[in-house]
Structures are given as structure tokens and as C-alpha cells.
Amino acid sequence: MLQMAQFAIIRMQKFQVSDVQGIQKHNQRQGISKSNLDIDYSKTEQNYDLLNDQNLKYESEIKEKIAEQVKRKPRANSVVLSEFMVTASPEYMNALSAEEQKKYFEKSLEFIQERYGQKNTLYAVVHHDEATPHMHVGVIPITEDNRLSAKDIFNKQELRELQEEFPKHLQEHDFEIVRGEKGSEKKHLSSQEYKEKQDLEKEIQLLDKEIDGKKNEFIDLSEALPQEKLDVKVQKEITTDVKQKLFGDAEVTKKETGNYVLAP
Template sequence: MAKYGIIRMQKFHKDAILGIQKHNQREGENSKNKDIDLNRTMLNYDLVNEDKIKYHEEIKKMTATRVKRKIRNDAVLVAEFFVSASPEYMHAMSPDEQRKYFEASLDHIAGKYGQQNILYAVVHNDEATPHMHVGFVPITE
């Protein structure tokens, strides 16, 4: 079977941020995602934040000092990378190897888009294939 890496990027506006936070941090009891195994949710972790954060509050903090003008209502507030690999590849790795895979992916993304712009890097081990959501606030000079 083929082994391949997966990365995709999606942009999110103001109205989607709370939903992304709830999904990533597994907030609320009733998820529409039937692939989530709640018995394994405790295996999830964030490579950037030790505790859960409020995405809107953190975005405001990040932009308050670094953005000099008013942010447009239709602005992209978070761009998110989804990082994974083929199920065969991911399941052949130990948890430590998977963590190193995700850390290397985060390092690459942070190097390209700025460590100061990274909002979260949540690894989900409670779904069929381990994967990571890396969100960054697209602040440029």
C-alpha cells in the first residue's frame, strides 16, 4: 500500500473561529463528528499551548500590538494546516515517532509563516488516523 504525507490549508473568517476552537479542543459533549472516539480523547495534545485557550481572545492579543489598522470584517483571522499521512504510515509509527513527525511539520510551518503567528498545533489521536491542526494568524509586515 502507498505511503504518503498529507497537508492541506484552509482559511477561516471570524464566524468560524469558535467552531474550530470547539472541534480542536473537544469542547462540548455532542460532536457531529462520529469518527471521534471519546475514550481516546485524553491522548490528544497541543504542541503550542499547555492549556485550552480562547481563540478569539488570543487572536486579539496577537493583533493588538502588531496590526496598525482596523481589521476588516471579512478578514481571514486564522489559516489552518491539516497535517497527517496515509493510515498505514501513521499506524506503523510509535507514539514517539508520530510526535516527532508532527513536531517537524510544525517547525516547517512556523519557519515559513513565523513562530510568533502560530496560534495552536493540536494533535488528534482520537480519530481513525492521527493528525494535527496547525492554526496561524496571518500577520505580515
């Protein structure tokens, strides 16, 4: 029986050529990020690339490989990069030694290259300067018959098999890991979206605490004014004030379970 969350995590996101420069800057830590406040730049020197000793110019490398293998010139909006984000449950990943973490990423890279082609794998950047160690692997989506087509390579069937086969590969190399949540309706999150989801869960906890505090204030106020009935509008304002503080103009709904979620 698992003693802690031990989920293998692999997610894929598609990018056009206009996105590539931003991906490069993030992966290679070129400049200080204003949006990702979780990066600890004092630990950035611990990051490494399993495939490259020096930083790459992603766009020129991608264009060169496409020109070498693909006969038809890609459209301006073509997907030229499929990036995988690889990690595991934070409790599991952070419990591994540095040597075990590196092996985890090496075997993950091995799995990706065997499945999508070694020559089409551009980088495998491991980040140790964020809360949970993780790896970004860039693959140029070129088919076996030399077409640039992320749509054909990463169809629904392939994405389902990816989630099934990835943990199996790691299990074969002595990692006690299982696949994450199942369900075709689950959205595969990018690393930034995954971070935002975690931040939202923290905000939900703070929201619950603040609402509890407001309830206590309401009770105290009711006891202090036994002859007066508080207007229902006051109760709504109490909850709305807390929601507004945390979520701004975003609509917030409460499920029967008591968990607050952003409304679609």
C-alpha cells in the same frame, strides 16, 4: 520501492472571526460532536497541544495578536486564521510508533513555523481520538510588513511550494514519505471534507454491491417469467432505488470506469 501508501498530507483552510469559536470547540473537544461520529471520546485524553499546556480562547488570542502587530483594523470578513491539517496516509501513520508520530508532528510544526512565523502560530493540536492521527496548526496570517493578509501569504505559488517542500522537510528527518497527488486542479480538502470523501468511497463500494444484488434479482425474475419482457422502466427503478437509499436527492453519474461519483 514503497510497500504502502506513504504520502505526506498538509492542507490549509482559511477562517473568519465568526468561524473561530467552532474551530476551538472542535480542536479542544469542548462538547460532544453530533456531526463527526468518528471521534472516540475514550481516547480524547491522548490528544495534546505541542505549543500550549492549557486550552486557549482562540478569538481573544487572535484579536490580541492582531492588535499588537497590525495597525489597520481588520474588516469584519477578514481572514484571521489559517489552519493547517497535517497527517500522512493512514497505513503509514498508523504503522508509526507513538514516539515516531510525535516526532512527525514536531517536525511538521517546525516546518510551518519556519515558513510562516513562530510568533504567529497559535496552536498545534494533535488528535489521537479519530481513525488517523493528525494535527491542526493555527496560524494568524500576518505579513512581514505587519498586514493581515492571508491572500498575499497563501497565493497560488506559495500553495504549490508548500506541497513540494513539506515532504522534503520530513525526508530530511528520516521519514520515508513522498508528496501526494499533483495537479493544480486538485482541490485542497479540509479535514472534514477529507473525511466525507473517505465516507463517499465506502458508500460507492456498498452501492456497487447492492447493484450487483439487484442484477441477480433481475436475472432470477427474468428466468421466472420467460414469456414476459420486463419493462425498461423496472430496470431504471431498480438502480434508482439503490442510489436514492445512499445519496438521497443528490444526482449520481457513472463514468466509463464503472466508478460512481456525485455529479457536480
